[in-house]
Amino acid sequence: MFKRILIANRGEIACRVIHTAHAMGIQCVAVYSEADRHSRHVQLADQAVFIGPAPSRDSYLNQQAILNAALQTGAEAIHPGYGFLAENAEFTAACAQAGIQFIGPPANAIRLMGSKQQAKQLMEQAGVPVMPGYHQAAQQQDMLLKATKQIGFPVLLKAAAGGGGKGMRVITTEKEFASAYQSAKREAKASFGDDTLIVEKYLAEARHVEIQVFCDSQGNGVYLFERDCSIQRRHQKIIEEAPAPGLSQLLRQQMGQAALAAAQAIDYVGAGTVEFLLAPDGQFYFMEMNTRLQVEHPVTEMITSTDLVAWQLMVACGEPLPVTQNELAIDGHAIEVRLYAEDPQNDFLPATGPLLHLQWPKPQSYLRIEHGLTQGDVIGVHYDPMLAKLVTWGETRQQAIQRMQQALTHTTLLGLTHNRAFLLAVLNSTWFAEGQYHTHLLSQQLPALLKSNNQKLQQALVVATLSQLVPEEYSQAPTGFRNPWSSQQPWRCNYQPETTIHWLTAQQPISVHVKWLSEDKWELTIVAEKYNCQAKRQQHQLTAELNQLMVSATVENTDKQCWLHIEQQDWCFEFPPRLLNHPTAASPHDQALVAPMPGSVVSVLVTTGQQVEQGQPLMVLEAMKMEHTIHAPSAGSVDAIYFKVGDLVSEGTDLLALHVEEASQSKEPANV
Structure with missing residues (x-):
């Protein structure tokens, strides 16, 4: 049995392999990127080797860096986990050449099954039932479209070299084909280094x-x-x-x-x-x-x-x-x-x-x-x-x-x-x-x-408001008398204090009116709904009674947000206002398209001054291995482009400014 192995992966699968290897008496070497310097898999391993910057292409997909780490630490074998290099035949062969055992199938088996084209041809020869489709080498758009028409819509366009939903598109009409073809090829290339596609008949209820x-x-x-x-x-x-x-x-x-x-x-x-x-x-x-x-x-x-x-x-x-x-x-x-x-x-x-x-x-x-x-x-x-x-x-x-x-x-x-x-x-x-x-x-x-529950939303807002009113800990004198001058509660002599706390939920403002009644009791009002409340808090745990209903919550407050865990749901409420990275469009006929999520810009499909049609793709973002296309919400012209390919953007950041002829439109997240 091996004495020491290297795990060429991160996160939960690296921890999973370490667990079994340690139980078998095998030492484990972890590798980590700049982003994972303090990660759990690094802490669990017996040794850890730094292999590069955060982007996976510069670290976990860097074959030479991983091989060097194995040789440097004396690892006899490499476990690839899943993803990254787990199904890379070239890496498997490189391990063998370096005298390191690859914990997985031989390179030829990976190569044969790594191409969905070749795999389906082999399965047909082995008598295994195969879905009707196109698995040939020609990759021109018109060739795949012709094959798609022969198969019949709907079809599934798939990356031949990958899995996990990457480079995969369901196409129901011919009109969708060109855009899906380009997007699938681009995502396949980014995820697997190979933009070869196949077409399969799509079974909706399989x-x-x-x-x-x-x-x-x-x-x-x-x-x-x-x-x-x-x-x-x-x-x-x-x-x-x-x-x-x-x-x-x-x-x-x-x-x-x-x-x-x-x-x-x-x-x-x-x-x-x-x-x-x-x-x-x-x-x-x-x-x-x-x-x-x-x-x-x-x-x-x-x-x-x-x-x-x-x-x-x-x-x-x-x-x-x-x-x-x-x-x-x-x-x-x-x-x-x-x-x-x-x-x-x-x-x-x-x-x-x-x-x-x-x-x-x-x-x-x-x-x-x-x-x-x-x-x-x-x-x-x-x-x-x-x-x-x-x-x-x-x-x-x-x-x-x-x-x-x-x-x-x-x-x-x-x-x-x-x-x-x-x-x-x-x-x-x-x-x-x-x-x-x-x-x-x-x-x-x-x-x-995904249907929302307004009653639960209101209860969560009440708890969030109470988390701002109840201190994490406070001490009382043995007699139960509380000194008002040292109290952190609202207090005013001969006066019942009232205030209003403002929140943002799903970018919509909502206010909670607060009336302090006594010691740890309040009356809170949300949209005419009154809640008589009592609450106690011990560090992150808040227990509240809302109109005789007992609620227990875990609370985390930051300077911008309040996070709650209540029974089966988690909530996040923001303190307004929310600032954006770029000023909003100056003209009532200008519309700023904002990033719907954090990510990196992988493609800019328009230029400044270009006329665009409603629904036209403008920019493509990538986050966590998934692509998201920003479309024009209406016809107009591109006034400004704030980012270039390779730039990282935050959620809510203005991506482009679009001049439209329609009446004034409010700023909303870009269509995806």
């Missing part, structure tokens, strides 16, 4: 079911059953479960055997995942094979009582698989959710900011929390928006869901916007409880899932 396979160098192979990954947004998985709801034993066996045949057709070694689309009629189609460990591998481990990272290490050392197919069985049910730094109420755009307060649920035998976070970390724009994964196991699917609901309710991340409440809304839905879903259903259910 399920995404994948099979975990594992092969050793002695020719042995097993499949560890399936995972259902159909709860997706923009083709990125957010909830996965194993086994798949409603799958018959016969279909499970057929898909497992097909997946194993796919792996054996390329002499695969190590952990891999064969992904299928499962149509409503029970027919399944090969999509792709991921030649690495998957983000969602913990649900498989939970139902099979295995450690796939330990298997990876053993197989990389030349050892055989520890079990045969007959020894594998499904025990119970497991669910994984992905916590993302994103704003569900703002089209799920990426979010950045500091982790002011971080608290996980109490440890339980049925709960896994995989993360690379430390309180005080700053989440930036350079890496994937996934913050953490929570995984629960239950004897039944219902028990696993209930345990996940409880775990999420007791998870607190304050300081940046995330999708915790949205995940709870999905788990609480009837259709999820019944297991009746497909890859397109989530987008159909978004209005109901």
Whole structure:
């Protein structure tokens, strides 16, 4: 067995590999960028090596820097995690040339499955069902459009070299093709260094079911059953479960055997995942094979009582698989959710900011929390928006869901916007409880899932206001007498003080009228709704009684914001005014288009003075590996462009000034 390995990754997967490696007595070397200097994976490792600036192309994708770090520290092998260099055949070959074992499949297997074009051709030869599509070498726009018309709309345009929703576009009409083609090629090039595209028939109501396979160098192979990954947004998985709801034993066996045949057709070694689309009629189609460990591998481990990272290490050392197919069985049910730094109420755009307060649920035998976070970390724009994964196991699917609901309710991340409440809304839905879903259903259910609750909003505003009125700690004399001159509470002799506290919520101003009644009691009024309140606070925990309803909240105040965690939801209220980086347009016929999220400018599609049509693409931003296009809200001319390609922008920053002929328009976030 290895004595020391290097982990060529960051965040939760680096921490996950370190956990198993340490349990096996293996020392771990971490690598880190400038942005990750104080990250958790660096703290957990036995050694850590700096490899470059924050952008991944200058650090985690820098093959030579990682190889040098392995050689410098005497690492015998490199575990790539997932993403970055995990499916890079050239890096695998470079490891072999340097005398370092790559913990993963051989370079040729990665190369064969790394191209979706070649993979589908191989699967057709191996007798694995393949989705109708275009997988040829010619990449001219007119060639792909011709193939698309032959296949028939809707189609899915996909990056041949990647996954995770990057470089992927659903196209429903010919009019959408040109823009989607350019955008997909650009994103594919940025994410994978290869802009080759393929076209597939798009099945709107199919399920995404994948099979975990594992092969050793002695020719042995097993499949560890399936995972259902159909709860997706923009083709990125957010909830996965194993086994798949409603799958018959016969279909499970057929898909497992097909997946194993796919792996054996390329002499695969190590952990891999064969992904299928499962149509409503029970027919399944090969999509792709991921030649690495998957983000969602913990649900498989939970139902099979295995450690796939330990298997990876053993197989990389030349050892055989520890079990045969007959020894594998499904025990119970497991669910994984992905916590993302994103704003569900703002089209799920990426979010950045500091982790002011971080608290996980109490440890339980049925709960896994995989993360690379430390309180005080700053989440930036350079890496994937996934913050953490929570995984629960239950004897039944219902028990696993209930345990996940409880775990999420007791998870607190304050300081940046995330999708915790949205995940709870999905788990609480009837259709999820019944297991009746497909890859397109989530987008159909978004209005109901994102529906706001005005009563809860008002309660949260009351708690936020109380957090400004109640000091974190105060002392009283033994007799209970409180000295008014040293009090931090509102106080005036023979007078009942009143004041108004102003907030911004979703950029809309709202005021709370405050009347102090006595000691720790207030009357608060929001839009004619009165709340008689009592409150006590101990550091970050505030307990309040609102009209005889007891509410407990975690509170973090900054000089600009108040962050709250109350039961199943988190809130952020701002103190007005909110300042922008550029002055607003001077003329009533000028409109400033502002960045809807922090990110970097990857393309400027217009020039100053250019006439543009309504809906025309103007600028493309990239944040956390996802592209967002800024469109013209109306026809006009470009008065000014404030940024160039490569510049970093903050949310709310003016990007362009557009002169329009229409009447005065208010300043709003740019259309995406």
